Amino acid sequence: METVMQLFLTALPAGAIYGALGVAYVIVHRMTGMVNFAVGDIAVVGAFGAVVASAVLPPIGAILVGAISAGVVSVLMYFLAIHPLRKQGLMVQTIVTLGVGIAVRSALQLVFGTGPYQFAPITAGPAIEIAGGVIYRQSIWVVVITVAAYIGLAYFFNRTLTGKALSACAVNRYAAGIVGINLVVMATIAFALSGAVAGVVLAAQVPSSFITIGAGFALGLKGFIAAILGGFHNIGLTLVGGFLIAIVETLAAVSVFTEHAPTIVFSLLIVLLILRPQGLTRKLVAERV
Amino acid sequence: MSAILRVSNLRFSYGRTEVLHGVSLYADEGEIVTIIGPNGAGKSTLLNVVARSHRLRSGEVSLGATDTAAFSQAAVVKHGCVLVPEGRQVFSSLTVRDNLVLGGFTDRRANRKRLMEDVFSVFPRLEERSAQLAGTLSGGEQQMLAIGRAIMSQPTVMLLDEPSLGLAPQMTARIMAVLGELRERNGLTIVLVEQNAHAALELADRGYLLSGGAMVLEGTAEKLRADKTIQHVYLGASPDADPVPATG
Ligand SMILES: Nc1ncnc2c1ncn2[C@@H]1O[C@H](COP(=O)(O)OP(=O)(O)OP(=O)(O)O)[C@@H](O)[C@H]1O
Numbered sequence: 001m002e003t004v005m006q007l008f009l010t011a012l013p014a015g016a017i018y019g020a021l022g023v024a025y026v027i028v029h030r031m032t033g034m035v036n037f038a039v040g041d042i043a044v045v046g047a048f049g050a051v052v053a054s055a056v057l058p059p060i061g062a063i064l065v066g067a068i069s070a071g072v073v074s075v076l077m078y079f080l081a082i083h084p085l086r087k088q089g090l091m092v093q094t095i096v097t098l099g100v101g102i103a104v105r106s107a108l109q110l111v112f113g114t115g116p117y118q119f120a121p122i123t124a125g126p127a128i129e130i131a132g133g134v135i136y137r138q139s140i141w142v143v144v145i146t147v148a149a150y151i152g153l154a155y156f157f158n159r160t161l162t163g164k165a166l167s168a169c170a171v172n173r174y175a176a177g178i179v180g181i182n183l184v185v186m187a188t189i190a191f192a193l194s195g196a197v198a199g200v201v202l203a204a205q206v207p208s209s210f211i212t213i214g215a216g217f218a219l220g221l222k223g224f225i226a227a228i229l230g231g232f233h234n235i236g237l238t239l240v241g242g243f244l245i246a247i248v249e250t251l252a253a254v255s256v257f258t259e260h261a262p263t264i265v266f267s268l269l270i271v272l273l274i275l276r277p278q279g280l281t282r283k284l285v286a287e288r289v
Numbered sequence: 290m291s292a293i294l295r296v297s298n299l300r301f302s303y304g305r306t307e308v309l310h311g312v313s314l315y316a317d318e319g320e321i322v323t324i325i326g327p328n329g330a331g332k333s334t335l336l337n338v339v340a341r342s343h344r345l346r347s348g349e350v351s352l353g354a355t356d357t358a359a360f361s362q363a364a365v366v367k368h369g370c371v372l373v374p375e376g377r378q379v380f381s382s383l384t385v386r387d388n389l390v391l392g393g394f395t396d397r398r399a400n401r402k403r404l405m406e407d408v409f410s411v412f413p414r415l416e417e418r419s420a421q422l423a424g425t426l427s428g429g430e431q432q433m434l435a436i437g438r439a440i441m442s443q444p445t446v447m448l449l450d451e452p453s454l455g456l457a458p459q460m461t462a463r464i465m466a467v468l469g470e471l472r473e474r475n476g477l478t479i480v481l482v483e484q485n486a487h488a489a490l491e492l493a494d495r496g497y498l499l500s501g502g503a504m505v506l507e508g509t510a511e512k513l514r515a516d517k518t519i520q521h522v523y524l525g526a527s528p529d530a531d532p533v534p535a536t537g
Pocket residue numbers: 303308326327328329330331332333334335375484
């Protein structure tokens with residue numbers, strides 16, 4: 001019988017990852033209005049970037065390389081697949097991201113095969129016991145890195161001119177142009193940040209479990225639910241949403257429904273879309289003009 | 290005196306439909322120039338091309354001695370030419386303050402605090418509402434914000450597209466007065482597109498009548514006020530007069 005504390009400690013790092021992936025969706029959506037379904041696979045790029053870098057760098061450096069590689073791939077995706085389709089509209093761009101996800105996954109498979117990969121944790125040592133539950137040291141790092149990313153992003157969006165300009169693009173692209181905001185530059189920043197956030201957190205998670213090529217799709221969908229819970233706008237609530245998903249998933253896994261945990265999570269998505277399209281936020285954000 | 294804004298032989302098409310057929314106009318420094326004309330004449334299109342919201346494909350637009358052919362939208366703003374667009378187009382889910390801050394986006398080293406105080410001195414109402422979301426402002430307040438946002442870019446030329454649209458006469462008068470003030474105080478050059486020909490010709494030094502994508506009449510404000518077509522169609526007592534384009 002698992003304790004409540006153990007449930008919490010298990011859900012915490014998982015929720016951080018779902019939340020971070022959700023935030024990756026939100027950043028791109030805030031700026032462009034599109035949904036980037038390649039987020040999960042781009043996060044996996046980050047994880048593998050870290051795996052490769054871990055051969056020569058200490059874990060923390062490897063994770064940083066993971067963040068950068070995911071950010072770079074995300075920007076490449078924008079210039080190769082999204083920007084050329086800017087006249088086709090958001091729906092076409094959104095669908096294309098599904099294709100990009102598959103392409104990225106296939107490319108990774110060619111290079112790495114299917115086997116699981118891992119590298120050393122940032123801090124070595126046995127799992128830590130907290131009030132009757134245990135948590136890996138690396139899992140604590142995952143949470144710390146997620147919180148740090150959140151603080152950085154909140155500062156960026158609320159306090160810096162560039163961050164405000166980025167939000168302004170989603171609110172009113174036409175007006176953003178009028179005040180002299182360059183939409184391509186802003187999209188580049190958004191895709192870079194989105195990729196980096198997804199990549200850094202998943203890379204940080206690798207030492208505490210492992211990473212496989214196929215992980216991206218399911219992770220991406222859970223991130224998508226987290227983003228919905230955040231109203232596809234609010235970064236803090238998206239993280240909370242990620243944590244709630246992890247709680248549901250963990251509960252399902254320890255209940256009699258063990259095998260059906262994914263089904264339960266995705267059924268939740270459908271119910272949620274019907275009952276609360278605005279997620280945890282109070283109301284739907286006004287549509288872009 | 291050489292013009293601070295000069296548009297020569299400008300053509301523009303949406304798809305295959307040409308809506309501006311070689312339009313020319315100029316504005317001297319500190320001048321208020323108005324463009325009036327019926328719905329669909331191409332007034333908004335013209336301003337959007339000058340501000341580069343629409344691409345400049347044929348014709349010339351220069352600011353002072355500088356040809357803007359190679360300019361991006363941001364470069365036009367940096368060169369002191371800013372658009373106050375039709376329908377205000379404020380950032381509705383951002384605060385008044387953030388809207389103003391973004392108005393100064395192209396000049397990172399500008400003293401935004403001082404500029405914002407300037408805007409607040411012109412529109413004290415905006416200061417009271419500075420923490421409010423722009424989308425919740427009244428129409429008149431949103432127009433103030435759109436103009437305030439433009440001021441934040443420290444323009445030398447301001448293009449305004451129907452600022453009086455949907456405003457009560459009192460608020461229209463207020464906005465017109467502010468435009469006059471900005472010209473006096475900052476030497477601002479103003480190009481004012483208006484349906485409200487009465488208010489526009491009262492304020493302006495010169496004016497143009499744009500109809501069917503071509504300039505059909507130009508001259509001093511007095512001359513336009515005295516013109517038969519304009520009197521009949523744009524200044525007439527009957528508000529539902531049929532806006533027949535003037536010819537010649
Ligand atoms: N995005 C567009 N696509 C196609 N045609 C357009 C577009 N925008 C405007 N037009 C057409 O171009 C012509 C000029 O439009 P424009 O908006 O410039 O007129 P306007 O003089 O500003 O009119 P109003 O006084 O109603 O604002 C119109 O015939 C209009 O239907």
